[in-house]
Amino acid sequence: MSAIPGVVAVNTFREAVRDRVLYNLVFFALLMIGAAILVGQISIGIDSLVIVNLGLSAISAFGLVMAIFIGVGLIYKEMEKRTLYSLLAKPIRRWQFIVGKYAGLLLTLFVNTCFMTIGVGAALFYVNRSFARSDVYILVAVYFILLKLAIVTALALFFSCFSTPMLSTLFTIGIYLAGIFSTDFLNVGMVTQNPAVKAITRVLYYVLPNFHNFDIIGQASHGFAIPPQLILQNTLYALLYSAILLIAAAAVFSGRNLK
Amino acid sequence: MSDRHRNPAAWIAAILVPVLFVCVVALQGRIDSSRGTLEKQGDELLVQSGPLLKRLSLGYDALLGDIYWTRAVQYYGAKLPTSDRDFHLLAPLLDVATTLDPYLVPAYHFGAFFLSEKQGGADRPDLAVDLVKKGIAANPNNSQISADLGFLYYMKLKDYDKAAAAYLATSKIPGASQVFKILAARIASKGGALDTSRMIWSEVYETTKDEKIKKHALEELKGLKAQSDEMQLDQLAQEYHTRFARYPQSTRDLVEAAMMKGVPLDPDGFPYVFGADGKSQLDPKSTVTIDPGAPTPK
Numbered sequence: 001m002s003a004i005p006g007v008v009a010v011n012t013f014r015e016a017v018r019d020r021v022l023y024n025l026v027f028f029a030l031l032m033i034g035a036a037i038l039v040g041q042i043s044i045g046i047d048s049l050v051i052v053n054l055g056l057s058a059i060s061a062f063g064l065v066m067a068i069f070i071g072v073g074l075i076y077k078e079m080e081k082r083t084l085y086s087l088l089a090k091p092i093r094r095w096q097f098i099v100g101k102y103a104g105l106l107l108t109l110f111v112n113t114c115f116m117t118i119g120v121g122a123a124l125f126y127v128n129r130s131f132a133r134s135d136v137y138i139l140v141a142v143y144f145i146l147l148k149l150a151i152v153t154a155l156a157l158f159f160s161c162f163s164t165p166m167l168s169t170l171f172t173i174g175i176y177l178a179g180i181f182s183t184d185f186l187n188v189g190m191v192t193q194n195p196a197v198k199a200i201t202r203v204l205y206y207v208l209p210n211f212h213n214f215d216i217i218g219q220a221s222h223g224f225a226i227p228p229q230l231i232l233q234n235t236l237y238a239l240l241y242s243a244i245l246l247i248a249a250a251a252v253f254s255g256r257n258l259k
Numbered sequence: 260m261s262d263r264h265r266n267p268a269a270w271i272a273a274i275l276v277p278v279l280f281v282c283v284v285a286l287q288g289r290i291d292s293s294r295g296t297l298e299k300q301g302d303e304l305l306v307q308s309g310p311l312l313k314r315l316s317l318g319y320d321a322l323l324g325d326i327y328w329t330r331a332v333q334y335y336g337a338k339l340p341t342s343d344r345d346f347h348l349l350a351p352l353l354d355v356a357t358t359l360d361p362y363l364v365p366a367y368h369f370g371a372f373f374l375s376e377k378q379g380g381a382d383r384p385d386l387a388v389d390l391v392k393k394g395i396a397a398n399p400n401n402s403q404i405s406a407d408l409g410f411l412y413y414m415k416l417k418d419y420d421k422a423a424a425a426y427l428a429t430s431k432i433p434g435a436s437q438v439f440k441i442l443a444a445r446i447a448s449k450g451g452a453l454d455t456s457r458m459i460w461s462e463v464y465e466t467t468k469d470e471k472i473k474k475h476a477l478e479e480l481k482g483l484k485a486q487s488d489e490m491q492l493d494q495l496a497q498e499y500h501t502r503f504a505r506y507p508q509s510t511r512d513l514v515e516a517a518m519m520k521g522v523p524l525d526p527d528g529f530p531y532v533f534g535a536d537g538k539s540q541l542d543p544k545s546t547v548t549i550d551p552g553a554p555t556p557k
Contacts, residue, residue: 043329045365053322180317218321222362
């Protein structure tokens, strides 16, 4: 296996750090500190619950913003700055470039998420003065957020291979929202008598990425056990879906005339 | 020379920005007072559909549930120090919060308290029962919510059959205290007895983590103690009347008649007083209050 995607990935990560992407961590830290101090004053009985819910929601929201807005510019920026041409003049295949860029953004998101998770843990410890055994499910929820971000990043990268950043952003957000409501598509199909609509909604349900699969923030905050088979299934789902999108992205990008 | 010395715009900005900010603050104060009446009219919950909000929350329903629960606490807390007892938004706020996060136990537990309280709440025990039943359906293994149902039936609705059934159901939840089994049996056999009420309030006092509810439970326990004392004193006053053809003037009369060993004091430390009809009463200086709706002693 070539080391080229790894080199591209590390450079993408370095570029993100240079662009001060990780500055969002400061805002996240302030959010956690504020929540840890304030919630006890303005609410009843949900001190640690809010820390987990707010922390995980912020990890998810910050990650989504980063995945979409950085993801759609990964290819476009290289083309605009004309660095892509000097890169592709070297012995590097286009699919390797795509995979490297994807891995680089995922690495950035992973590092960012790790720091945020430490922040959530610190705030939780400040409120509870100890950790419970069930707090381990918070880590599972974080892992599911990362899986979700892996698909969103692949989506953004896929669209950025043939579209402008503005359109790619709209497409990615659109698919993300549709993916959240994919279960509703299925429900619409169930109540309709029209077989064509039924078939279309069924296809949409399976073709759109089902982001609802990864939504366990509520369960994790209440310390409910997450079945191990769900962890395995969601991992496979994210791997499969990301692979489909990356293969499609590589195919589109390879066939693109860059002159 | 620094940039600021060379750039007059920087000087103008350094002076103008703070001045304009002061103007903004002053203007905002005016806007706030102008909007005051509008805000009062707008004291409504725009979206009362929990399922709709759950859909619109884009997967952040648990956090939104926390926010709605905090809104309910703020709504309740803001009205407490005032004479305004219109809590019409409390039940919808709690419903939305618990639909967004069905496992939000504090919303059921404290929300039922806010809804059912007569003086410091909405005085709607029926809505509290609905809320708690919703909580039991979503959290069938939570003994706290299940016990809350028994409490509401016993204390607020005086429906002793349903209270006994609710406490019995609570006792069957794995890990639940055996007190609930005893309570269920006592309520089933005696209905609203003072001893049973004392047991229930003691359980609340021991288990609650909220200081406000703990304080309330303590006040109820003091009231029940006083009610029990008054019951005994009334009995003694009747015996005194039989013997001396007049009612006692004070508890000291009962001691002097050798009907009691010492002067009983209420939980605040004041001796009880007697009315002209021979009924014992709390000293006017005492802060102890007896709930007029407390169970009739049997």
